[in-house]
Amino acid sequence: MEQEIKTQWLGNMLFNADTLGGNLKIDAAAEVGGEGKGVRPKALMLTSLAGCTGMDIVSLLKKMRAEVDDLDINVVGKLTDEHPKFYHEVNLEYIFYGKNLKKDKIEKAVQLSAEKYCGVMEMFRQFAKINTVIKYAEKKSS
């Protein structure tokens, strides 16, 4: 299967991106010559990873009848110091919220995403060490 995205330069460091499912603006920060009018390109990799594994997990938990009230996924990527700067280490934090959580099923879902389903995780594994932490909480503070 093929997927295509298209980008158009809008001047300075700003680009429009027609990506799958919508449109977004990409820009550099002011410190590096951009104007901050859009998201940074590299961190979209981390966003892609969170979205991919997140969708796996919520659909697996639904199938397993182990639904949770809320789920946060936070991703920290550590960049190399030298060009080309890439994420050599990634910390993935999953926080599952709810009472009487089925922790065995939740951990199984996280594992299935990591090892079997998440294509973005598979790509990350080729260049980064991935550390995964699972946390539980009863209720999300608002």
Added chain:
Amino acid sequence: MEQEIKTQWLGNMLFNADTLGGNLKIDAAAEVGGEGKGVRPKALMLTSLAGCTGMDIVSLLKKMRAEVDDLDINVVGKLTDEHPKFYHEVNLEYIFYGKNLKKDKIEKAVQLSAEKYCGVMEMFRQFAKINTVIKYAEKKSS
């Protein structure tokens, strides 16, 4: 250097992502259980690649005094058939627009991005074959 993004599940397959420089919604397509209220996660990898190399190139061309009128970057990613589905081949098409383009400098800028500066390209090289095509046109059709 560390970079962090945070995502929160909004129900069904929809996630909010606080990424660097802004906020976006991620959702699956209706065919796979989502509602199409946001961008697809995996294709954000391709968007990241286009943005990263695009910013390299426009800033290099500025330094080289070889500016162009317009630049489109189109990316096609070919996914594997089996889970975990990842991009095993990527076609990167650069279309530079302008009269009297300095093609030698443009090609040098594309090469410098690919080989030296673009961290996202470096990551992609670890799992995908990357094919690059450079095209030139006088004027962008509107």
